[in-house]
Amino acid sequence: MRAWLRDTAGGLSATYWYLWTGLLINKVGGFAVLFLSLYLTSQRGAGTAQAGLIVGTYGIGGLLGTLAGGVLTDRWGRRRTLLVSHFATVAALALLAFTTPLPAIAALCALLGIAQSMAAPAFVAAIIDVTPAEKRSRAFNLQFWALNLGLAGASLLAGLLAQWSYQGLFLIDAACTLATGVLIAWKVPETLRPAMFSPTPSAFSTASTDPPASFSSASDGTPAGTRKPATSPGGLGTVLTDRIFLVFVGLTLIQALIYTQASTIVPLAMHADGLSPSAYGAVVALGGALIVVGQLFIPRLIDGRRKARVLALALLLNGAGFAALAIADHLALYLTAAVIWTLGSMLAAPPNAEINSELAPLALRGRYQAVFFLTFPAASFLAPSLGGAGLQYLGNAHWLVIGALGAAAAALHLMAGPPRERRVAAIRSETSATANVA
Structure with a gap:
């Protein structure tokens, strides 16, 4: 121990x-x-x-x-x-x-x-x-x-x-x-550090010349998102034109939209199935207990594995957990589904934060974190708005749509992984060079 x-x-x-x-x-x-x-x-x-x-x-x-x-x-x-x-x-x-x-x-x-x-x-x-x-x-x-x-x-x-x-x-x-x-x-x-205050044009400060998909190399062989721009905005403009980072933020938003179903739409579904508020409390308590007890063991499961694959598995589990609610009508099924989607959340947390840190240039770490963290209040607004309509008009098929969304996000993570890895390698090289100069 x-x-x-x-x-x-x-x-x-x-x-x-x-x-x-x-x-x-x-x-x-x-x-x-x-x-x-x-x-x-x-x-x-x-x-x-x-x-x-x-x-x-x-x-x-x-x-x-x-x-x-x-x-x-x-x-x-x-x-x-x-x-x-x-x-x-x-x-x-x-x-x-x-x-x-x-x-x-x-x-x-x-x-x-x-x-x-x-x-x-x-x-x-x-x-x-x-x-x-x-x-x-x-x-x-x-x-x-x-x-x-x-x-x-x-x-x-x-x-x-x-x-x-x-x-x-x-x-x-x-x-x-x-x-x-x-x-x-x-x-x-x-x-x-003082050196962080003066962002300079770099290989990762913007991605305005990247192809729209942000998943492939440029026509000249330069990895997408790593080409040096003519100018660098040096502020939020840099973040908002960084396509590789924005693709990652978009996928994180999808994950947040899926997971926020647990606190916004699941209680409505449980009420419609005739389950009491205490039953929903049991679902919430189980998820919290799993994280508190099991999260410390997650690094041993994912260390050394490619982050894109870990995130793809996490999104599949998130989606599968909620998709299972299409047939749930008893508390036991809801608890089983909660275990599945919570495991997905546990797997996703470390690589999400790590990728977010790796994609941020030294001088703009705060701004990059800010844009990343906007996904969570956005999901808190969008999940109940869209999810409520989905549950009302689609019924149990709403949960199958959520499962399909998780599967799609998993596939996109696998596609986005190689460009992200090239971007991270470029940032590490430049950070190392800056440190050596300092």
Whole structure:
């Protein structure tokens, strides 16, 4: 057991572990948003529709904050962005605890969304900065595990605290966020090197000359996406013209759309089958338990394997798990399907994060993380919108469409793998050359 723990967690820097600890503290205490809609309806007199609109301002703030966090991560640095994010979150949570007018609560929810989401690009960029490429799969696997362990703890504590005091719920959340901010201020140095501030035209800064499919070599034999452009935007424009990266983001969005069915459409399907809310709770609990118990073993299964193949298998499992719901009408079948789609999610987490880190140029890591992280709020909006219509008009065939989507995304990952690998090799060569010059 000791040897397994050493293999799983060893070789990562102290800075990484301080970041990891802060993330875990933050997620365990991050329960205010989980009960925000219930707080609004039961304590502030908001109607269901009104509560939905107010909670929606948090999501809008999250979109803005993710982009802002990516830009600031590259311009200010990782540490300063993390500190501003955490301390602004503390202020927003404390104000929410004592604010009663609904318009003011809506404004604070938007501020909270901005402040909390700013941290995600900075966290990931800092982890990339301090973790060698060969250890990033392990680092991101542990990060994913901490996220889910923290969310499981938050879900448990939130129910207990809500019975005691909603005001206390906001204040304890603020205290946990403050603890993370203090830990970062005390122990986490700035990981952004000065050389990263001045992006120069490079072999991977844009892909405007790539063929539209982004899966083949250029006509002159240069791998798609690795040709040197005449100019480099050096900002979000670079990210938004990087076709190989955008193909990867698009496939991640498909994966997120599939997996978000579990929290948006599955409960509707279970209700239609006559199953109780507690049955859905059992499905959620099983998925969380699998991740907490099994995620640490995933690196041994996927180390040394090509990431495109791992992601293809993950998407197949995601799709197969939801496709099985076409014949599910009892809790046992739902639980079996949940095991399948959760295994797919567990397999996908490390290579997704690792590829995201590998495709980001040094000077633009924050912006690349921001665009990548936009897939999750986008999926949170699209999955219920499209999935609800699919379930209503297609019935159980909706789940077969989800399965086919998973299979298609798996095939696209296999096609996109070789160009991604060539891009990563080009970035590593240039990064190595920059390091040698420095």
